[in-house]
Amino acid sequence: MVKRDLEQLLQRIEEAEVEIYILLYKEVAIALKINSVYSKRRLLSIHENVKVLCYLDHFSTGVYLWSHHEKLVIVDYRVGFIGGLDLCFGWYNTPSQR
Numbered sequence: 001m002v003k004r005d006l007e008q009l010l011q012r013i014e015e016a017e018v019e020i021y022i023l024l025y026k027e028v029a030i031a032l033k034i035n036s037v038y039s040k041r042r043l044l045s046i047h048e049n050v051k052v053l054c055y056l057d058h059f060s061t062g063v064y065l066w067s068h069h070e071k072l073v074i075v076d077y078r079v080g081f082i083g084g085l086d087l088c089f090g091w092y093n094t095p096s097q098r
Contacts, residue, residue, distance in 0.1 A: 010046045023083070024054045 013020055022043055024036045040052045074081040 007046060010043070010050055013047055013049050019049045019051065022050065022052045024052060026054045 010020060024040055024043075025034075026036050027034050036054050040054045043050055043052045073083075
């Protein structure tokens with residue numbers, strides 16, 4: 001199951017002595033029900049070296065039409081970054097992944 005694999009991977013950070021920063025898309029709940037607040041709490045509970053930012057707070061910023069579809073990978077000698085992947089609990093590409 002994908003969510004267990006993600007949790008197991010993140011739990012291994014203690015062995016690797018790394019910090020992981022996760023930027024979650026904050027959905028507009030009326031349009032998309034992926035429960036990013038739950039995902040943030042769950043990811044933060046895995047390890048103290050997991051940091052999560054849930055962006056963007058639509059109501060406080062007044063930005064309602066925002067895209068999160070960009071996919072990118074950035075790696076240098078010390079930092080690796082992968083972006084645009086759907087890591088929220090409750091998100092599935094196909095019904096068979098549930």
